[in-house]
Amino acid sequence: MTCDTWQPKIDAYLDNELPEADVRDVASHLRSCASCSSEALARSELKRSIHLAAKSYVPDPEFRKRIQNTVSPKVAGRSWNWAWTAGTAFAMILLVIAGSLLWTRQIQQQQIIGELTDLHVATLASANRVEVVSSDRHTVKPWFQGKVPFTFNVPELQGSQFELIGGKVTYLDQNPGAELLFGVRKHLLSVFIFKDSPELDRALGSNGQMRKLSFNLASWSDNGLRYLVVTDAARSDVNDLHARFAEAAR
């Protein structure tokens, strides 16, 4: 078969839409044909880039609330005459709410820090850890213009033990954000920055420190932005970097 026969199958192969037998044939051809293999790589990279770039539009939290109110089932307007029933129900609701709030907050916090730890580990494992490679904060910050729906200040690191390695766009719960990678001695620190939201605030609080799989994490909110640090470096390094970001944000 000539390459012209294989080329139309490459899209279906990359979209996971080929029958099993064809998948083996295409994979085997790609291993032996440099031209088709290069074409498949380009198409796969384009598919991935579109996937990342086209998730550009994030709904306003207020709008989400409006839609949520529209679709939430209305409570039936049945009236109860027995005061004790209402009182008991009210007390039970209060208990349930208090318990579930605590429980939900913990679950949400664990989900978020689990996801961020995964992102940090994925960055460390990647051959291309950052998309903008520069130790110059005046190069890294402008690179994010138009890629994330906010702006932020990168701290001055001259004379400190930290070095800026670069950054890339990342996503948390489908919201775009910035991931900055720093080095300190032989350790790496990921600083994630997202638009703050009531969900993040509820789960993480305004300022907090956590641990997950022996990674040190810190989270704080400043000027409408949510900062999160994940690293295997010492807690004192995390605090130092936090202070530098807080200073830069002033």
Next chain:
Amino acid sequence: MWPGRDNANEFEQLAMPLFASLYNLAHWLTQDRSEAEDLVQETYAKALKGFNSFQPGTNFRAWIFRILRNTFLTSRTGLNAVKTVPVDEADEPESFTPVTRESPESILLARADHDAIVAALQKLPLPFREIILLCDVEEMSYREIAETLMIPLGTVMSRLARARRSMRQLLAGRVQGAYR
């Protein structure tokens, strides 16, 4: 007819996780935040109202995306967009012809440019833009796309191939323009 309380609960559980995806597609279709919000709001209202007609066990995502798309196509912006788009391709298998003005290298070069991808998507004709978004962003299967767009499976494949080729040509043109 509005659904009962149990149905409304089920609707909320099925529909709200798709909110961000529906909004993203609405924004890509309308190219305007306020129109996108109106479109999503109308989609949810229509879907809630018609939820009794949804067959349990069938694909809810394809169903609600179809409502969004049909609502858009009957809106003023949608009608204008359709008017400016050339008549769709015939349902025939895509024949591969190499695109000589582009190369994998040029595509890789353009890949780094987020703005280039966004600009190229915005320039694509509506049928091409929506099928790429459903496949590459929403990661729908060809069958789901066929259900959403109400077109045969063969048309999904041929339209997708044409859309991707147009996308590559737009990106290649942009890269060549930048290095002239």
